Amino acid sequence: xxxxxxxxxxxxxxxxxxxxxxxxxxxxxxxxxxxxxxxxxxxxxxxxxxxxxxxxxxxxxxxxxxxxxxxxxxxxxxxxxxxxxxxxxxxxxxxxxxxxxxxxxxxxxxxxxxxxxxxxxxxxxxxxxxxxxxxxxxxxxxxxxxxxxxxxxxxxxxxxxxxxxxxxxxxxxxxxxxxxxxxxxxxxxxxxxxxxxxxxxxxxxxx
Numbered sequence: 001x002x003x004x005x006x007x008x009x010x011x012x013x014x015x016x017x018x019x020x021x022x023x024x025x026x027x028x029x030x031x032x033x034x035x036x037x038x039x040x041x042x043x044x045x046x047x048x049x050x051x052x053x054x055x056x057x058x059x060x061x062x063x064x065x066x067x068x069x070x071x072x073x074x075x076x077x078x079x080x081x082x083x084x085x086x087x088x089x090x091x092x093x094x095x096x097x098x099x100x101x102x103x104x105x106x107x108x109x110x111x112x113x114x115x116x117x118x119x120x121x122x123x124x125x126x127x128x129x130x131x132x133x134x135x136x137x138x139x140x141x142x143x144x145x146x147x148x149x150x151x152x153x154x155x156x157x158x159x160x161x162x163x164x165x166x167x168x169x170x171x172x173x174x175x176x177x178x179x180x181x182x183x184x185x186x187x188x189x190x191x192x193x194x195x196x197x198x199x200x201x202x203x204x205x206x207x
Contacts, residue, residue: 001039001135002113005183009094009111012182016070025105028075029061031179032090033135036116040132041176044082045166047128055128057168059109059175060085071108083130084121090114096179101171109175111183133163138176139186159190 020026032042048055062078064071072095076087094111101107120130137143138161146157149169160169168176173190180186 001037001184002033002035005033005039005111006093008183008185012094012096014072014092014110015095016072020064020068020071024064026064026071026074027062027105027107028064028071028078029059029107029109029175030075030079030085030090031059031096031109031111031175032079032085032114033112034116034118034132035113039135040116041135041138042083042085042114042120042130042132043166043168043172044122044127045129045131047124047126050126056170056172057166058172061107063105072110075108075110082123082126084123085114085118089118094183096175096182099175099178107171107175109179111179129166131164131166133161133166133168135180135184137161137163138180139184141188144188156193158192 034040042060044058044060046056046058060079060082061075062082064074068074068077076090079085079090080087090112092110092112096109096111098106098108122128122130143161144159145162147160147162147167147169148155149158158169160167160173177188177190180188
C-alpha cells in the first residue's frame with residue numbers, strides 16, 4: 001500500500017513552500033505512515049485543559065514560528081515536540097496542497113514514513129494521547145458515520161470516524177479524506193450542512 005501511495009503522490013513531490021512572512025497565519029502538519037504491509041497513520045488527541053480545540057483529534061504539527069526556516073521545519077519541529085518523533089526518523093516524500101481552516105490559518109500537510117515500531121511519547125502539556133489508526137479502517141466508508149457537534153453555538157450533524165474512543169472530524173477529517181483521495185483514489189465524499197467556511201473535502205488531485 002505504501003508503494004501505491006508514493007506512486008500516486010508523485011505529482012505532489014516533497015517541497016518546501018515559500019518562506020513565511022511575519023504576520024502570516026501559517027501552520028504545518030505531518031501525516032506519518034508506519035512502514036508495514038498494513039500501514040497505520042499517527043494521530044493525536046489534544047489535552048482537555050487547552051483553551052483551543054481541547055480534546056479534539058489532530059495530526060502532529062502546529063503553527064509556524066519565527067525561528068522556523070520553513071513550514072517543513074515547522075512540521076518536523078512540532079512533531080518532535082508533541083510526540084517525540086526525531087526528524088531524522090521521518091522519510092518525507094510528498095507535500096499536499098495547503099488548505100485554510102475556518103479561522104483563516106493556512107495549513108500545509110507533509111507526508112512521510114516512519115518505522116512501525118517507532119516509540120512515540122505525548123507531550124502532556126499539549127496532548128493526552130497518541131494513537132495509530134489503520135488506513136484500511138479509514139478507507140472503509142462503512143466506518144464513516146455522523147455525530148452532533150457544536151459549531152459557533154449551533155448544533156450540527158457532521159461526518160466523522162469513531163475509532164475506539166477517538167472521534168475524527170472537522171478539519172482533520174477533511175485533510176485525511178483529501179489524502180486518501182489523492183494517494184489511494186478512495187473517492188470519499190463528505191456531506192456537510194451549510195456552515196460558513198467549514199472545510200469540506202475536495203476532488204482528488206491527478207497529474
